[in-house]
Amino acid sequence: MKIIYSIAFILFVFASSSSAQRFADVALSGGISNYIGDLGNEKNFPLSSANFGSSLTVRNFLNNPRRSGTYQRAFDMQVRFSWHRLQYDETNSIGGKEGSELRNYLRGIGFRNDLFGTEVGLTYNFLLNKRAPLTKPKFMGFVSVGLGVFLGEPKADLFRGDVALENRYYFWDDGTVRDRPDNEKHIGQEVKRDGVYETKLRDWNTEGQGYSREIHKTKPYDNCNVGIPMGLGVRYLYNKLLTLSIELNYYYFFTDYLDDVSGRYATYEELAASFPDVNQFTLAKYISDPSGRGTNGYSGLATSPRGNPNLSDAFTYLSFEASYKIKWKKKSIYGQR
Template sequence: MKRYHYLAASILTGISLLSNTSDSKAQRRPNTNFVPYSSVSFGVGSSHYYGDLAGYRQFIRATYIMPRWNLGLGYTRQFTPHFAARAMFTWARIAGDDYTFNKNNIEKNLVQYARNLHFRNDLKEFAVSGIYNFVADGRNSNVRAKLTPYLFGGVALLAHSPEARTPVAEEAAPYEAQKWVKLQPLHTEGQGQPGYDKPYSLVTVAIPVGIGLRYRLNENFNLGFELGYRYTFTDYLDDVGGPYADPSVLQGLATKMADRRTQHYDSRYKNPVERYQVLVDLYNNPSTSPELKQQISDALQTNAVPRGSASNILGFLNDGYVLTSFQIHYIIPTKIKCPPIR
């Protein structure tokens, strides 16, 4: 019996020694648990539209031909050294213009030049994204990585409303000339009429994906740069997606805004540009081939030529846009829990 008492005493003594040893090591070892922290950010940058008026097939040209601006405000929560989540509101303007995009290569882009459409659209985007940092942060916000490249991706809710200018005075009557008007209520492709699609929604979903680089300026601030693409679930950021409507189903101002091929001026400019005469001169040029003359005639007169062009990479991509953003981040101070001193 005494043997069991000796054995039990030996086990308890061993456990006690191990416990004391563990406590001693725990006191010497620093607390390496990551402390989550938050930041708010403000950014400004450029906006670049891709769609029927600036096709994906000419991606580089579409990127630089008519850039506009964006402003963004965000909140980010860093949950682990590598992973964060962000909620961000962005207000961005995009724009496109057939004349501007195609004026230097009319014969190659004859249909688009002859179409003579333009638009602008102010986008209100609310996005929730996940962020993956390639360089891990330290255990708290005070020991953040100095330079952090990262990827982001998520989902966004997008509100939009495309606009265009009415024609010049002699072509706008009886409506006001060169006034910016909202296009969706005009149903420029016959939307809502029997045999036509229903009006497109002014609220849609977008998928933001992109890359970024963040620089630790000091304990309280980061500087950053992002480049991100948004794929949208609409083909009507530019109000252009389908064929020309039968003129008999158009009403009011839509009769001036839906088919602008024979209007003489590109009315987007405050000082309108004569663009129709260029086509007339090309048609009357003795060196112009009969085939090209027929193409000009078709582009200007027939509804067999689509209003919405198949100018996407694979022919089925919806409208999209790219945002660049230069950002400043403010790190919200947090209480750092220090290991207890024993």
């Protein structure tokens, strides 16, 4: 993460080093982030994972001070600060289907991860006329690629209130959430989930993570991860100061734990080693397997895979952006401009 911040700092220092007139584009965007990972009840793209995202971007600050800001460059450098809410819940109904009708309802895992990122990227602008003044509105396309560091902690809504066994949810086959386990007599009060994501999933070693090599085969994952944003879009140059854009970005990550799901369920032996207290051990079993149908506590045929460790997590970001060009001129050491 320090590397990304260092690069961004060096770029800004370089951009402001000249005493000549400088300019840069400052942009705000908002749009829809779509999580792509191990969870999902759709066969293809998980449209039901759509959530909000936003970003602040500074670009075109490495310009030539001898040239006017009314010329468009083929290549732009940009620094972007972003927030994306990634979320999915396999117990939610989709397209009229609910409960056991859903493809992965019996696994029944859900999460929310608010990702905060810092990116440094390169943008290539095409189909543009470099000599055309910005006072003439026009369109141009662009593609971009970059490198970013993102911080986010996967959480889950598994309790009505505090993390305690008496507050847990029970997911019935009919798609309802109740205060008692599913039973033939249908005894149990239907409850509504409170929407508070109180459970920090990493703390509960849901896939048997730990530091003891005798029991645990994998170490805990990091909440800070590297991602590669790749994008394309169209800009509309409204005037020489204001530019409007539509952009689609795909973010690829070198981790499979943005959703806390990657490989297999934790065995009861692994959970007992991490949580020797009986109450904590029971909580850990529930948090790892909320539906109670995913594992019998042992590695074997009776335990279904929790995720696919061969596929890293990703998300898309479809956004609308407004960019405004700012200008400044650094004072010389004699106070002159």
